[in-house]
Amino acid sequence: MEIAMAFVIGGLYAAAIYMMLRRSIVKLVIGLVLLSNAANLLIFTAAGLTRGAPPLVNVGDVLPPGPSADPLAQALILTAIVIGFGVLAFAVVLIHRAYEVVGADDMDKMKDTDT
Amino acid sequence: MLYAILSTFVLAAFSPWVHRLAGRYSGWVLALLPAALFVYFASFLPAINAGETVVIVTPWMPGLDIQLSFLVDGLSLLFALLISGIGFFIISYAGRYLEGDRDLGRFYVVMLSFMGSMLGLVLADNLIAMFVFWELTSVTSYLLIGYRNEDPKARKAALQGLIVTVGGGLALLAGIVMLAIAGGSYELSEILNSGDAVREHALYLPMLILILLGAFTKSAQVPFHFWLPNAMAAPTPVSAYLHSATMVKAGIYLLARLNPSLGGTEVWFTVLALFGAVTMFLGVFLSFRSTGIKSVLAYSTIMALGTLTMLIGIGTETALLAAMTFLLAHSLYKGALFLIAGILDHEAGVKDFLQTGGLRGALPITSALAMLSALSLAGVVPMLGFVAKEAMLESVLEAPGLVPVLTLLAMASAILGVAVAAIVGIRPWFGPRVETPKRPHEAPPALIAGPMVMAGLGLVFGLGPGLADGGILAAAARAVNGGVPVETYLSLWHGLNWPLAISALALVTGLLLYSRWDRARERLAWVDIAARFGPERGYDRLMDGIVRISEWQTRLLQSGYLRYYIMFIVLATAVMVGVTAQIFDVSAGPLRLQDLRFYELAILAVMGASALFAVLSQSRLGAVAALGAFGFTVALTYVMFSAADVGITQILVETLTVILLVLVLFRLPGFLGLSPRLIKLRDAAVAMAGGGMVMLLLLSTHNAREFPSIAWYFIEEAVPAGQGRNVVNVILVDFRALDTLGEIFVLALAAVGVYAMIRFRAEDRK
Numbered sequence: 001m002e003i004a005m006a007f008v009i010g011g012l013y014a015a016a017i018y019m020m021l022r023r024s025i026v027k028l029v030i031g032l033v034l035l036s037n038a039a040n041l042l043i044f045t046a047a048g049l050t051r052g053a054p055p056l057v058n059v060g061d062v063l064p065p066g067p068s069a070d071p072l073a074q075a076l077i078l079t080a081i082v083i084g085f086g087v088l089a090f091a092v093v094l095i096h097r098a099y100e101v102v103g104a105d106d107m108d109k110m111k112d113t114d115t
Numbered sequence: 116m117l118y119a120i121l122s123t124f125v126l127a128a129f130s131p132w133v134h135r136l137a138g139r140y141s142g143w144v145l146a147l148l149p150a151a152l153f154v155y156f157a158s159f160l161p162a163i164n165a166g167e168t169v170v171i172v173t174p175w176m177p178g179l180d181i182q183l184s185f186l187v188d189g190l191s192l193l194f195a196l197l198i199s200g201i202g203f204f205i206i207s208y209a210g211r212y213l214e215g216d217r218d219l220g221r222f223y224v225v226m227l228s229f230m231g232s233m234l235g236l237v238l239a240d241n242l243i244a245m246f247v248f249w250e251l252t253s254v255t256s257y258l259l260i261g262y263r264n265e266d267p268k269a270r271k272a273a274l275q276g277l278i279v280t281v282g283g284g285l286a287l288l289a290g291i292v293m294l295a296i297a298g299g300s301y302e303l304s305e306i307l308n309s310g311d312a313v314r315e316h317a318l319y320l321p322m323l324i325l326i327l328l329g330a331f332t333k334s335a336q337v338p339f340h341f342w343l344p345n346a347m348a349a350p351t352p353v354s355a356y357l358h359s360a361t362m363v364k365a366g367i368y369l370l371a372r373l374n375p376s377l378g379g380t381e382v383w384f385t386v387l388a389l390f391g392a393v394t395m396f397l398g399v400f401l402s403f404r405s406t407g408i409k410s411v412l413a414y415s416t417i418m419a420l421g422t423l424t425m426l427i428g429i430g431t432e433t434a435l436l437a438a439m440t441f442l443l444a445h446s447l448y449k450g451a452l453f454l455i456a457g458i459l460d461h462e463a464g465v466k467d468f469l470q471t472g473g474l475r476g477a478l479p480i481t482s483a484l485a486m487l488s489a490l491s492l493a494g495v496v497p498m499l500g501f502v503a504k505e506a507m508l509e510s511v512l513e514a515p516g517l518v519p520v521l522t523l524l525a526m527a528s529a530i531l532g533v534a535v536a537a538i539v540g541i542r543p544w545f546g547p548r549v550e551t552p553k554r555p556h557e558a559p560p561a562l563i564a565g566p567m568v569m570a571g572l573g574l575v576f577g578l579g580p581g582l583a584d585g586g587i588l589a590a591a592a593r594a595v596n597g598g599v600p601v602e603t604y605l606s607l608w609h610g611l612n613w614p615l616a617i618s619a620l621a622l623v624t625g626l627l628l629y630s631r632w633d634r635a636r637e638r639l640a641w642v643d644i645a646a647r648f649g650p651e652r653g654y655d656r657l658m659d660g661i662v663r664i665s666e667w668q669t670r671l672l673q674s675g676y677l678r679y680y681i682m683f684i685v686l687a688t689a690v691m692v693g694v695t696a697q698i699f700d701v702s703a704g705p706l707r708l709q710d711l712r713f714y715e716l717a718i719l720a721v722m723g724a725s726a727l728f729a730v731l732s733q734s735r736l737g738a739v740a741a742l743g744a745f746g747f748t749v750a751l752t753y754v755m756f757s758a759a760d761v762g763i764t765q766i767l768v769e770t771l772t773v774i775l776l777v778l779v780l781f782r783l784p785g786f787l788g789l790s791p792r793l794i795k796l797r798d799a800a801v802a803m804a805g806g807g808m809v810m811l812l813l814l815s816t817h818n819a820r821e822f823p824s825i826a827w828y829f830i831e832e833a834v835p836a837g838q839g840r841n842v843v844n845v846i847l848v849d850f851r852a853l854d855t856l857g858e859i860f861v862l863a864l865a866a867v868g869v870y871a872m873i874r875f876r877a878e879d880r881k
Contacts, residue, residue: 001756002817004711008719010810015730017685018802021678023790026738026780028677030729033742033772037749042809044753044761046816054757055830055842062834064842069757071833071842072826075851077753078761078843079858085768086865089775093869096779105783107677 005045012038024105025095032091036084040077047073116171116185116238119155122148123231130227131220142210142561145223149202149230156195163192163590166600170240170304186240186304189590193439194237194368196587197360197446202230204454204565209352211561212457222262226353229255233361237368242291242301249287249333249365253280256362260349269348275654276342279332283339287329287369293322298376310376310597323377326369327386334366334420337394338650344401344413351457354409355565358416359450364442367423371438375597378430387428388517392524394421399531403538403628404639406469408456412449415492415535418528419445422507425521429514432601436592437506440605443588444499444573448491451569452539455485458562459543464552468538473548477555480563482544487570489540491577493533493625494618498577501618502605504529508614526617533625538632678798685805692808701815715755722748735780743773760843 016038019031047070055071057064102109126133126148134141162169169187187195206226213219232255235248254277261273297316298306306313313319330336335343343363347354357363370387377383398417405411419441426438458481465471475482487498494504511525512518557563592601609615628635646652672683695701722745729741746769754762790798829846837845847855 001710001715003814004716004719006810006813006817008723009813010806011723012726012806013809014802014806015726016802017681017805018798019730020681021798021801023678024786026735026783026786029776030738030742034726034729034745037746038809041749041752042813044756044758045813049756051755052757054759055833057834057840057842059840061840062831064830068830068842070824070826071829071846072824074758074761074843075846077758078764078847079854081761081764081768083858083861085772086862088772090865090868092775092779093872096782097872097875099783105786 001049002045005041005049009038009041009045012041023107025098025107026105028107029088029091029095033088036080036088040080040084043073043080044077116187117173117183119152120231120235120238123152123227123234127224127227127231130223134220134223139214140210141219141223142207145210145227146203146207148227149199149206152199152234153196153203156192156199159187159192160587163187163189164586166590166593168304168594168598172240175241175244182241182302183244184240184302184304185238187238188594189587189592190368190371190439190594191237193443193587193591194360194364195234197364197443198230198233198237201356201360201446201450201565201569204450204568205352205356207561208355208454208457208565209350211559212352212461213350218262222259222350225255225258225262226356229259229356229361233365236365240303242295242303242306245303246284246288246291249329249369250281250284252362252365253277253284253333256280256346256357259353259357260346262350262353263348266348272342272345272348276346278658279339279342279654283329283332286325286332290322290325290329293318294326294373294376297322303372307375307597310379313376314380319377319380320382323382323386326373326377330366330369331390331424332366333369334363334424335394335417336366336390336421336424337397338653340394340398340417341649341651341654343417344410347407347409347413351409351453351460354413355450355453355457358413358453359446363416363420364446367420367427367442370424370427371435371591371595374427374430374435374595378427384428384430384515385517388425388514388521389428391421391423391425391428392521394418395425395528396421396524396531399528399535401642402535403531403632404636404642406636407467408459408471408543409453409466411468411535411538412452412456415532416445416449418532419449422528426507426510427595429510429521431510431513431515432592432596433506433513434510435595436588436601436605437503437510439588439591439595440499440506441503442591443576444491444503447569447573447576448488448498448500451484451488451566451573452492454562454566454569455481455488458558458566461562462553462558463555465543468542470551471543471549472546473544474551474555475544476548478544478557481558481566484563484566484570485544486540487574488566489536491570491573492539493536493622494529495536495622496577497574499573500577502577504618505609505614506605508617509609509612512613526621529617529621530624530628533621534628534632537626537629541629542632682798682801685801689804689808692812696811696815701811718748718751718755722752733786735783735786736777739773739776739780742776743769746772758843760841 012034016031016035019027019034022028022031050067050069053064053066053068055064055068055074099105126145130141130145133144137144159169170184171187172182172184175183206223209222209226210219213222216222229252232248232251236245236252239245239248257273257277260276261270263269294306294313295301297313297318298309299312300306300309313322316322332339343358346357349357395418398414398419398421402411402414402418405414422441423438423445426434426441458478459465459471459474462478462481463471463474491498491500494500508525508529511521514521588605589601593599674680725741725745725748729738729745732738732741746765750762750765750769753759753765829850830842832850833839833842833845837849839845839849
């Protein structure tokens with residue numbers, strides 16, 4: 001499964017990079033969303049994929065029954081998802097604001113500092 | 116020992132206040148420290164003379180095996196005594212010379228720091244510590260040379276000195292690391308005992324080249340000699356100090372110090388003797404045709420440095436003793452002469468020998484001292500300079516090879532040296548009186564004390580070479596000789612022999628040359644033209660080239676377009692990862708896809724397809740919708756592979772993201788086709804390279820675990836320590852709670868930012 005995931009994640013990175021190379025800011029944002037998801041999946045996959053064994057402990061036990069998925073990677077990704085969202089929300093509003101000032105969706109028109 | 120060196124830096128930090136408190140006596144007050152240090156170092160003399168070597172160790176970074184250890188033997192003690200002894204006169208002199216100068220406080224700070232660095236350099240036993248002090252002397256001398264920072268020439272000279280010496284320092288660092296590898300230790304005291312291992316090591320030649328680069332740049336050997344005369348932009352006390360006992364002698368110290376482990380080979384002899392001899396001749400030649408007081412002295416320093424390098428290269432016992440004697444003699448007369456140059460500038464306002472003449476009557480003591488020092492410079496009986504010069508000529512005649520070349524250069528230098536000494540010792544004082552810008556008068560005690568003691572010592576040691584020979588000089592020569600005592604002695608009278616004959620010849624010819632000085636300078640005007648193609652021009656070209664290259668690469672890399680930055684980052688990373696993968700022979704491993712289940716494959720397919728659609732879509736709503744679908748497949752993937760909490764979070768966040776995007780992007784115009792097809796293809800290629808690299812990384816790291824996972828700690832401790840049964844939750848709110856706090860903080864900041872941007876818009880509209 002990791003092998004298939006590797007191909008998909010590589011494709012996602014390519015898509016994200018391609019979108020970030022565009023002049024349109026909206027496409028840049030889409031690229032950003034793709035990139036953060038791809039990065040999360042990358043960490044998730046690198047930690048090893050385990051089917052049907054969440055890191056949960058039964059009532060009264062001290063350890064999970066049998067081997068379980070890597071909880072540390074999950075915790076990291078969970079944090080990353082939330083922070084990614086915060087950054088995205090900020091970026092989107094910023095873009096909107098910039099569009100109101102500059103009047104264009106083209107980053108080449110935002111090079112000057114004075115508007 | 117540590118406190119002795121630290122004390123200079125501590126005093127340096129407080130010196131501006133001392134200066135403010137002590138006022139015009141600040142020079143004397145601050146000079147008390149070098150005087151005290153001199154006494155402290157002198158207390159080592161009996162032990163060192165008895166043949167001991169003292170090593171003082173202070174742990175510094177025990178983990179990295181770096182110690183602050185100090186090595187006191189004849190060589191380092193000779194240098195330490197010179198640095199602190201001459202330092203005393205320089206600082207007291209500077210207090211008077213620069214009296215009333217606005218920046219005198221700053222001057223003391225840098226001067227004392229420089230002295231401390233220099234002491235550290237010669238006393239350090241650890242190579243790394245020595246290197247740190249070495250660089251500190253470069254930096255502090257930069258500040259000293261550029262002391263008159265309003266003057267562009269001073270700034271340029273300071274920068275030139277810094278770049279040349281620090282560039283050499285860089286080579287030196289590589290060299291001493293190799294030396295430590297070959298010698299098996301970073302401690303000089305141990306390396307010096309493993310000379311054979313170093314000389315037979317495969318790295319010997321590269322090591323030697325790199326270390327010599329460091330020493331040659333510092334000690335202004337040809338072709339790096341050009342920075343030293345330019346460094347004359349510094350105030351005179353600084354020049355006196357840099358030239359007599361410190362800075363430029365650091366390279367000589369290094370050569371002498373490493374002679375037991377690096378010396379004794381054919382390469383060592385050839386390179387040092389040749390470069391030294393050429394430097395010696397070129398220095399004195401350029402000195403002869405200069406007229407500025409300080410530049411004549413500066414070029415003659417280059418001669419001295421060349422002589423010392425040559426002598427260390429020759430490396431016979433006579434040569435080593437000659438080198439140490441010459442070192443002492445040169446420090447004494449050059450220090451005195453520079454201080455006298457300062458007196459001429461200060462009391463008569465002259466900076467050029469052509470402006471001087473007949474000053475003997477106005478400055479009787481100064482003129483006597485100048486003549487005495489000039490005698491030592493010329494190598495005339497009964498000064499220490501004479502003893503040193505005889506020993507030098509003797510060792511040249513006994514050199515293990517290249518005798519004709521070295522003898523010729525040494526003879527020519529001796530002749531020109533006499534002429535230069537005559538310029539210094541006769542020209543300003545005799546002949547018709549020339550009007551000077553200031554009415555000349557004798558210098559105050561603070562200015563005259565230094566030259567008096569130094570010139571006097573030159574005479575005393577000359578009359579009784581045994582005074583120095585039996586003690587510190589023999590000990591120093593022994594240290595340079597690898598601890599083996601040198602079986603030779605100094606004396607004024609060696610009988611009628613070749614060196615004496617050469618000296619006599621040089622004296623006569625040199626004086627003759629001096630009498631035709633004016634005409635000789637005209638004849639030598641071509642040197643100015645030749646100098647345009649010299650190493651200094653190479654330096655200037657190099658500097659211009661660096662500026663041009665950085666302009667070009669700044670324009671290339673700092674284009675101001677985000678996409679080009681991203682492109683460079685992606686391509687650079689891809690290339691570096693690719694090359695590394697090639698070097699370490701990283702392979703992807705077998706492509707096994709059997710364990711794939713049908714529904715997983717379906718989800719992955721949807722994920723890829725929705726991402727592709729988001730990229731290709733012409734409509735923003737379509738792209739956002741595809742992005743939503745993509746996000747949910749990612750969430751499903753998390754759930755499938757035992758990450759329920761992550762899946763839930765992803766679903767929540769994805770929902771919010773889609774809502775946010777729809778709300779905001781709807782207010783923006785539709786996509787425009789901004790890029791032509793070719794650009795799109797290029798970007799696609801870059802993207803493929805980046806994506807391919809990530810894929811390769813993931814494939815190659817698959818199942819690769821170099822260290823045991825730390826996740827087990829969290830799984831085992833979740834219930835006992837965290838009192839929670841969902842391990843991921845326990846990590847977030849318990850083990851890594853501070854991270855989560857930071858995360859909350861980031862979100863709050865983002866929220867404040869979003870709110871502010873919306874608020875400001877509302878206010879704009881009002």
